[in-house]
Amino acid sequence: MATALITGATAGIGAAFARLLAARGNDLIVVSRDEKRLTATAAELAEAHGVDVRPVAADLTDDADCATVATHAAEVDLLVNNAGMALRKGFTYNDLSDEERILNLNVRSVLRLTHAALPAMAGRGRGAIVNVSSVAGFAPTSPNSTYGAGKAWVTNFSQSLAPVAREDGVRVMALCPGFVRTEFHERAGIDMSGTPGWMLMDADFVAETAMRDLLRGKTVSVPSFTYKLIVSGIRHIPLNWWPTLATQGSKVMRRGYSR
Numbered sequence: 725m726a727t728a729l730i731t732g733a734t735a736g737i738g739a740a741f742a743r744l745l746a747a748r749g750n751d752l753i754v755v756s757r758d759e760k761r762l763t764a765t766a767a768e769l770a771e772a773h774g775v776d777v778r779p780v781a782a783d784l785t786d787d788a789d790c791a792t793v794a795t796h797a798a799e800v801d802l803l804v805n806n807a808g809m810a811l812r813k814g815f816t817y818n819d820l821s822d823e824e825r826i827l828n829l830n831v832r833s834v835l836r837l838t839h840a841a842l843p844a845m846a847g848r849g850r851g852a853i854v855n856v857s858s859v860a861g862f863a864p865t866s867p868n869s870t871y872g873a874g875k876a877w878v879t880n881f882s883q884s885l886a887p888v889a890r891e892d893g894v895r896v897m898a899l900c901p902g903f904v905r906t907e908f909h910e911r912a913g914i915d916m917s918g919t920p921g922w923m924l925m926d927a928d929f930v931a932e933t934a935m936r937d938l939l940r941g942k943t944v945s946v947p948s949f950t951y952k953l954i955v956s957g958i959r960h961i962p963l964n965w966w967p968t969l970a971t972q973g974s975k976v977m978r979r980g981y982s983r
C-alpha cells in the first residue's frame with residue numbers, strides 16, 4: 725500500500741486527509757507540533773483503519789525540524805503540504821518575527837518538503853504532491869496582509885512544477901479552498917461569527933474533493949461550485965479595481981485592530 729505524509733494532520737483539513745487516506749488503506753506519516761495530540765491521533769487512526777501511522781513531532785518553521793521531515797518526505801508516495809497559519813493583525817502592525825514565521829510555515833516548508841519529495845518520486849516514476857493553498861491566493865483580497873501573497877506563491881509554484889513533474893509520472897496539485905470549519909481562524913484570533921454558513925465548508929468535503937481532483941489530473945482544485953463561481957468572479961475583476969475593493973472590503977486588517 726502507498727504511504728502518505730501529511731503535515732498538520734491533527735486538526736482541520738490535514739486531519740480530514742489523514743482519516744480519508746487511512747480509511748483507503750494507506751500507511752501514514754503524520755506531522756504536527758503538539759506531540760501528545762499527534763501520538764493520540766496516530767494511535768486512533770491506526771486502530772480504526774488497521775494501517776501503520778508514524779507520528780513525527782516537528783515545528784515546520786524550525787530549520788532542523790523541517791530538515792527531519794524532509795528526509796521522510798523523500799520516502800513517501802503522497803505528500804500533503806497542509807500545515808499553515810494566518811495572522812490576525814495587518815503587516816505593518818506585526819512583529820517581523822511573526823511575519824517570518826508565517827512565511828517559513830506557509831511558503832518555505834512547502835518549498836523544502838517538495839524539493840525533497842519530487843526528485844525522489846520522479847526517480848521512482850510515480851507519486852503525488854498536494855500543496856494546500858487558498859482562494860485567498862487568487863487576488864489581493866485582504867489589504868495589509870501577507871497571507872494571500874504566500875498562498876499565491878503556493879498555487880503558482882504548484883502550477884509551475886506540475887507539467888514537468890507529470891512527464892516523470894508525478895502529479896502536483898494546488899488545493900485552493902475557501903473558508904473551512906477548522907481551528908485555523910480561532911488559532912489566529914480571527915472572529916468568524918459574521919461569516920454566513922453557506923461560505924463555510926466541511927474539512928472532509930475539502931479532502932475528498934482534493935483526492936478526486938488529483939485522480940482526475942487537475943493542477944488546481946477549488947472545492948465547491950460556490951467557490952468555483954467566486955474564483956471565476958475574482959479572476960475577472962480588473963487589476964486596478966483591487967485597491968478600492970480591498971480597502972472597502974476589509975478595514976480590519978488595514979487597522980491592525982488588536983494592536
Ligand SMILES: NC(=O)c1ccc[n+]([C@@H]2O[C@H](COP(=O)([O-])OP(=O)(O)OC[C@H]3O[C@@H](n4cnc5c(N)ncnc54)[C@H](OP(=O)(O)O)[C@@H]3O)[C@@H](O)[C@H]2O)c1
Pocket residue numbers: 731732733734735736737738755756757758759761782783784785806807808809829856857858859900901902903904905906907908909911
Ligand atoms: N480553514 C480555512 O478556512 C482555510 C481556507 C483556505 C486554506 N486553508 C489552509 O488549509 C491548511 C490547513 O488549515 P486548517 O484550517 O486545517 O488549520 P488548523 O485547523 O488550524 O490545523 C492546522 C494544523 O497544522 C499544524 N501546525 C500548525 N503550525 C505548525 C507548525 N509550525 N509546524 C507543524 N505543524 C503545524 C497544527 O498542529 P500543531 O498546532 O500541533 O502544530 C494542525 O494540525 C492551511 O495551509 C491553511 O492556510 C484554510
